[in-house]
Amino acid sequence: MEEEENIPVIILDPGSWKIKIGFAKDDFPNDEIPCVYIEKISDKSKDIKFGIEAVEDYMKIRYNHTKSHMIKENDFGHKEGMSNLVNVKMTFADPRHPLSNNNFNDVLEIYNYLINKLNINTDKYNILIVIPERVEKLFLSNILRWAFKIHNFLSISFIYNALAATYYYGIKTALVVDIGESGSRVTPVAENHGVFFDFIKNNEISGYLISKYISNFVKIDESYIDYILIQDYKEMNSYVSLDVDKNIKMYSECNGLIKPYKIPYTNIYIDPKSEILSHEIFFQPEFLAHMPGNFYKQNIISLSQLIFEAVSSCPIDLRKQFFDNIILIGGVSNCINFSQRLKKELLHILKEKNYSENTNINIKKLTMSHISSYLGGTKYSKYSTIIKING
Secondary structure (H helix, E strand, O other): OHHHHOOOEEEEEEOOOEEEEEEOOOOOOOEEEEOEEEEEEOOOOEEEEEHHHHHHHHHHHHHOOOOOOOOEEOOOOOEEOOOOOOEEEEEEOOOOOOOOOOOHHHHHHHHHHHHHHHOOOHHHOEEEEEEOOOOOHHHHHHHHHHHHHHOOOOEEEEEEHHHHHHHHHOOOOEEEEEEOOOOEEEEEEEOOOEEOHHHOEEEOOOHHHHHHHHHOOOEEOOEEOOHHHHHHHHHHOOEOOOOHHHHHHHHHHHOOOOOOEEOOOOOOEEOHHHHHHHHHHHOOHHHHHHOOOOOOOOOOOOHHHHHHHHHHOOOHHHHHHHHHOEEEEOHHHHOEOHHHHHHHHHHHHHHHOOOOOOOOOOEEOOOOHHHHHHHHHHHHHHHHHHHHHHO
């Protein structure tokens, strides 16, 4: 029994854009990388890179005028062409990502890469995986096969994304708002109840749509900018307007004095107006109608309305507690002013609905909220080990 309690644990948090992996005993993940890989094929070699290296290579090749051509095959199946001709393929590996091929083998390639980087004998480790509340059975079956048949982990455990976040925040009853790359999800979690699956609310407004929105403000040779270029910009440099009309007016009056953002490795600049407008889709979904394509749908509601509906569907004795403990997680939650704007919109809804004036809106966002589920997984792992030892 003592030996079982001392088995080390690997934590894997597979986000739809970034994957986090590391040891439960450590405070931070060993790796946090974009869930993408790039294949560069010439007539003489094939090179595969993962994560941030893949993103950097892709940007340099595409926007630094490196030639990119398809390699043809002759009748004998041999590739023809000069060595400087190259075929570049970028793969979004997570099946949940809107640009993925929905192929689980792609994401398992990245998991294998990350496990190899840890340089461990996996048959001496347990693994804890953070999963979304409404996970596909196909995902679970592939993960189980990968963990046991390929890597021979001693055991595999799962923890729901929202539940892991509550461990990180140290709150037993909370409303977890996950603003992910493939959608937004509001999940009530309560002490002695766990996750309220019947009251989870989802919508399609996501980090992906923000990136698409921003990309329409920048053009290269009359073609819209590549989606991959603005991913990190969206999370690290953009912000949420507290008063969009006032900000647009100020932008117009400045008459070009506001310096645009330059994308690394390129001579491409992002119009500051996109910074103001892109995140507005969370609060005014009708802004999606400005984008080319059929992104706007009549039934899409704002994030604040989604939160209100999730809380309203919960047991009445818990509603005030949920409003008082709203947790923001996901990469987009890092944007400046996000929690302040969300609180402003929620207070407006409560006033419209004649809600009790004693209801507090308290939105919590700790440092590193974008990896809160991973960090919560490490806390849970340590806590469960203590329980076993004390038990």
